[in-house]
Amino acid sequence: MFIASGKSPPCFKDFTLVMPAVAVGNVGQLAADLIVSTLNMSRVGYMHTDCLIPMAGNNPYATCKEDAEEELHTPAEVYAAPELKLAVLQIRAPIIQSKSKRFRQLILTWIKASGFFRTVVLSRSHAYQRDDQQLQGPPLRYLVTPSLLKVSADALKELGWREMERVAAYPGLIDANAEPCLCIPGGGITKGLFTDSCAEDLPLAVLLLFCSEGNNIPDAFTLVNHLNDWLHLLDTPVSDKPVQTRHPLLLCSFVVVLIVQDKDELAET
Amino acid sequence: MAIVKVLIVSANIEVMATFFGEVLTVYSRAVEEDDESLDENEEDEQIRRELEEKREVRLHWSPEVSESLRSGNKLQCSDFVLAVGHNAARFLSVYVLTSANWDTVGHASVWNERSRPVTGQASEESACVFYRHKENPSVLICQVTCYIAEDQLFQWTEKVFDCLQQRELNVTVLSESSVSDYKTVDYLCSSSSPFMRSLHTGTFRGQPACQSLEQPNIITGLPAAVLNHCQVHCIAAVVYQCYSDITGPDSVTMETYKPALTKLSKPIQCDLSPSTDVLRKSVKTTDIQSNLYI
Numbered sequence: 198m199f200i201a202s203g204k205s206p207p208c209f210k211d212f213t214l215v216m217p218a219v220a221v222g223n224v225g226q227l228a229a230d231l232i233v234s235t236l237n238m239s240r241v242g243y244m245h246t247d248c249l250i251p252m253a254g255n256n257p258y259a260t261c262k263e264d265a266e267e268e269l270h271t272p273a274e275v276y277a278a279p280e281l282k283l284a285v286l287q288i289r290a291p292i293i294q295s296k297s298k299r300f301r302q303l304i305l306t307w308i309k310a311s312g313f314f315r316t317v318v319l320s321r322s323h324a325y326q327r328d329d330q331q332l333q334g335p336p337l338r339y340l341v342t343p344s345l346l347k348v349s350a351d352a353l354k355e356l357g358w359r360e361m362e363r364v365a366a367y368p369g370l371i372d373a374n375a376e377p378c379l380c381i382p383g384g385g386i387t388k389g390l391f392t393d394s395c396a397e398d399l400p401l402a403v404l405l406l407f408c409s410e411g412n413n414i415p416d417a418f419t420l421v422n423h424l425n426d427w428l429h430l431l432d433t434p435v436s437d438k439p440v441q442t443r444h445p446l447l448l449c450s451f452v453v454v455l456i457v458q459d460k461d462e463l464a465e466t
Numbered sequence: 467m468a469i470v471k472v473l474i475v476s477a478n479i480e481v482m483a484t485f486f487g488e489v490l491t492v493y494s495r496a497v498e499e500d501d502e503s504l505d506e507n508e509e510d511e512q513i514r515r516e517l518e519e520k521r522e523v524r525l526h527w528s529p530e531v532s533e534s535l536r537s538g539n540k541l542q543c544s545d546f547v548l549a550v551g552h553n554a555a556r557f558l559s560v561y562v563l564t565s566a567n568w569d570t571v572g573h574a575s576v577w578n579e580r581s582r583p584v585t586g587q588a589s590e591e592s593a594c595v596f597y598r599h600k601e602n603p604s605v606l607i608c609q610v611t612c613y614i615a616e617d618q619l620f621q622w623t624e625k626v627f628d629c630l631q632q633r634e635l636n637v638t639v640l641s642e643s644s645v646s647d648y649k650t651v652d653y654l655c656s657s658s659s660p661f662m663r664s665l666h667t668g669t670f671r672g673q674p675a676c677q678s679l680e681q682p683n684i685i686t687g688l689p690a691a692v693l694n695h696c697q698v699h700c701i702a703a704v705v706y707q708c709y710s711d712i713t714g715p716d717s718v719t720m721e722t723y724k725p726a727l728t729k730l731s732k733p734i735q736c737d738l739s740p741s742t743d744v745l746r747k748s749v750k751t752t753d754i755q756s757n758l759y760i
Contacts, residue, residue: 200698200699202698243694243697243698245694245695245698246620247617247620247621247624250616250619250686251616251619251620251623251686251687251688251690251691251693251694252684252685252686252690253665253684253685253689253690253693253694253697253705254665254679254681254682254683254684254685255665255678255679255680255681256681257681257682259681268668269665269666269667269668269693269697271693271694271697271698272694293616293617295514295617296617
């Protein structure tokens with residue numbers, strides 16, 4: 198549930214919400230951190246839920262030692278820049294696997310109740326699991342729900358992005374009845390959020406990159422710059438130099454331990 | 467034994483190691499796939515439901531406390547001290563609870579994948595115990611020495627804090643971690659550990675007893691769940707995390723918590739100088755886990 202950090206609850210009416218999907222490589226989270234730190238967004242609340250693994254740390258956006266000692270940060274927080282009508286939900290911990298469906302519902306209910314104009318999910322997909330058509334062109338893909346397409350079709354057309362291709366349900370098998378399906382390997386809750394939003398007629402877009410595990414900081418910059426081309430948050434693209442000198446520790450602030458037990462093993466014990 | 471997969475989501479560290487005969491822990495940044503597409507049949511659902519029920523955290527209070535909670539009166543609490551882990555728990559046993567001014571008021575029972583088959587009622591009841599000061603009943607202590615799984619941490623915290631009067635509540639958590647989990651750019655010589663770091667909520671006033679936890683270090687587990695709860699509900703809380711390079715409980719590590727005691731209210735500061743013998747007696751020799759190098 199959302200809990201405001203200030204005395205009065207913030208108003209998100211007509212805001213754009215940007216949120217990461219906790220996915221392989223942390224690209225979405227790194228990108229969300231980049232937006233929060235670049236735009237100097239302030240924390241307006243917490244997403245306090247049992248669906249996330251608890252963790253706590255000192256201010257990841259601190260620019261000097263004194264700042265870092267002042268502020269405690271939790272697994273999921275909401276930041277806002279009212280002048281840009283922008284909110285960012287940053288998620289710093291993995292979702293407890295058995296509660297992923299409930300977490301999606303919680304997020305979607307909150308999005309609906311807050312009156313966001315649109316939601317953009319930043320995510321990624323395994324580069325090594327692309328099919329032939331996905332191997333072509335730049336690695337950025339997007340997905341958009343019908344209700345957002347109504348209002349953003351022109352902008353998306355102008356950007357010239359490629360929509361995430363549907364892949365064969367059973368690669369290598371020719372089955373006339375098998376419809377191509379949406380597949381986002383390594384994308385965590387991305388697909389679930391998108392399909393739920395389609396079903397509930399929510400204006401939501403997914404922006405994702407095909408990338409591999411490793412140093413994913415450059416991928417985060419690429420993703421944020423693509424997002425900026427659409428939302429026009431900054432006049433100039435973000436570049437890694439000033440941010441890396443300003444936030445040396447920010448870029449490795451997602452250290453979270455996740456212990457998941459095999460469901461079947463658990464059933465036996 | 468159940469296989470436990472350990473996944474570490476980390477932006478900068480990837481380690482993989484395997485040894486003969488050991489449970490393999492794989493460090494990876496992989497996340498679990500959404501398995502929503504898998505249809506659950508009735509039997510699966512039933513197993514899941516039963517498991518969830520079994521994994522529920524249960525609080526067992528003394529008749530007097532239960533009675534008061536039932537009538538809607540929460541436990542009056544000005545100081546809540548939570549010790550997580552063997553070192554922190556034994557530290558409180560030796561320095562605080564020996565004074566015989568404490569009543570056992572309840573315990574929590576937690577079942578999960580690491581729970582051993584019950585060897586006796588006593589072992590389960592002693593893993594998470596609540597004590598209350600006899601003369602000053604607003605001081606509460608809890609010792610947790612059992613493993614609480616990730617899906618149980620939030621629930622434990624909610625249930626326990628739901629029983630406490632939250633006005634003017636001060637929470638202190640003593641916890642421990644391996645020094646290998648501590649990230650720093652400086653060289654840590656062996657003589658520098660054990661050492662302590664603190665992390666506190668926005669409403670905590672006063673000076674913590676030690677240096678603040680540096681980025682990018684984080685706190686996980688029960689201390690993190692308590693900090694999260696206190697932060698969002700504006701409760702003053704501080705976690706003192708001791709980083710030690712010794713795997714079992716030991717007297718040197720326990721003494722690291724001493725400065726934290728000085729920051730607590732009077733009833734808790736009882737015996738700051740038990741002899742080293744008392745400490746040593748409280749420490750059992752750690753079982754030898756492997757004879758590989760003998």
